[in-house]
Amino acid sequence: MEHTDVIVIGAGPVGLFAGFYVGMRGLSFRFIDPLPEPGGQLSALYPEKYIYDVAGFPKVYAKDLVKGLVEQVAPFNPIYNLGERAETLEKEGDLFKVTTSLGNTFTAKAVIVAAGVGAFEPRRIGAPGEQEFEGKGVYYAVKSKAEFQGKRVLIVGGGDSAVDWALNLLDTAREITLIHRRPQFRAHEASVKELLKAHEEGRLKVLTPYEVRRIEGDAWVRKAVIFQNQTQEEVELEVDAVLILAGYLTKLGPLANWGLALEKNKIKVDTTMATSIPGVYACGDIVTYPGKLPLIVLGFGEAAIAANHAAAYANPALKVNPGHSSEKAEEKAPA
Ligand SMILES: Cc1cc2nc3c(=O)[nH]c(=O)nc-3n(C[C@H](O)[C@H](O)[C@H](O)COP(=O)(O)OP(=O)(O)OC[C@H]3O[C@@H](n4cnc5c(N)ncnc54)[C@H](O)[C@@H]3O)c2cc1C
Incomplete structure (x- = not known):
């Protein structure tokens, strides 16, 4: 003792x-x-x-x-x-x-x-492949920006973390797509404005209302299939990282x-x-x-x-x- x-x-x-x-x-x-x-x-x-x-x-x-x-x-x-x-x-x-x-x-x-x-603990979204690729391209936090250097990143979420990281990784990631399941964001108004401006300028892509259907890959994440949750239309994205920022x-x-x-x-x-x-x-x-x-x-x-x-x-x-x-x-x- x-x-x-x-x-x-x-x-x-x-x-x-x-x-x-x-x-x-x-x-x-x-x-x-x-x-x-x-x-x-x-x-x-x-x-x-x-x-x-x-x-x-x-x-x-x-x-x-x-x-x-x-x-x-x-x-x-x-x-x-x-x-x-x-x-x-x-x-x-x-x-x-x-x-x-x-x-x-x-x-x-x-x-x-x-x-x-x-x-x-981070809130998981429950998509097939999410658990399998945790630590192999599926992230729940940015521990170091360097991890995303030159990567094609899918960010999932509509709160401050998701929006802030989409903006913050602009100088690091090769390509950023942010999806949110609702058309409205919960993040600060000023950050959302900045995000939408970056989208209009073609610096990143914002898709709503979209969700993750499944995450695929081999030893590492290679692809995310996302879907428009009203029309169910699917889109395949080639990605190297899926950053899930859906709260905790x-x-x-x-x-x-x-x-x-x-x-x-x-x-x-x-x-x-x-x-x-x-x-x-x-x-x-x-x-x-x-x-x-x-x-x-x-x-x-x-x-x-x-x-x-x-x-x-x-x-x-x-x-x-x-x-x-x-x-x-x-x-x-x-x-
Ligand atoms: C994304 C984000 C951004 C934020 N930005 C800001 C900001 O700009 N300004 C601001 O003021 N605040 C901000 N906050 C809030 C801020 O982080 C918290 O107010 C702060 O961390 C609280 O500190 P704490 O030490 O009380 O708790 P925590 O930081 O939660 O630390 C508590 C510790 O207790 C440990 N613990 C829990 N249970 C046990 C147990 N049974 N035994 C032993 N240890 C245990 C945990 O593991 C943890 O390490 C932000 C929070 C988040 C998530």
């Missing part, structure tokens, strides 16, 4: 920042996350998209924000238990005990749940059974980010309270509140208020 002062469940952006604050308070902590790398949704779903609403960054790639968060927390020697999911949470005496999907048991005096949208499914996963007060699958917290279990705090996309918005910047603020309260819970000798980090800084700005 391995012990730290605090356990942070979820190493997404908000969990990482919560860990940083726990470290600033001089406490030990570990992250637990089933994904192979830290960063949550930013690493898994949109590493190469720009984020425009993080204070102080006019624009920042999601992957660069994660890199900065990992670097910021590094001096506090975090333990990363990646590739394992927190399965149970129990209290024994004054210690919390968390068991994981790898059979590990970790203890801590306080716990911060920053599990985001819970376990998330989220499940709370095991933490639904931890006895935390929930509302609509989110953890209810008070203004100190305390959950219904004393000593368990929560922050980020996983929480709900009046006025909550699922934004990274808000999650950072919640992480600071959750971490400082968790630190004071774990070590009652600590005050909740951390003071100003600038007073602790050893480096002075150059004159």
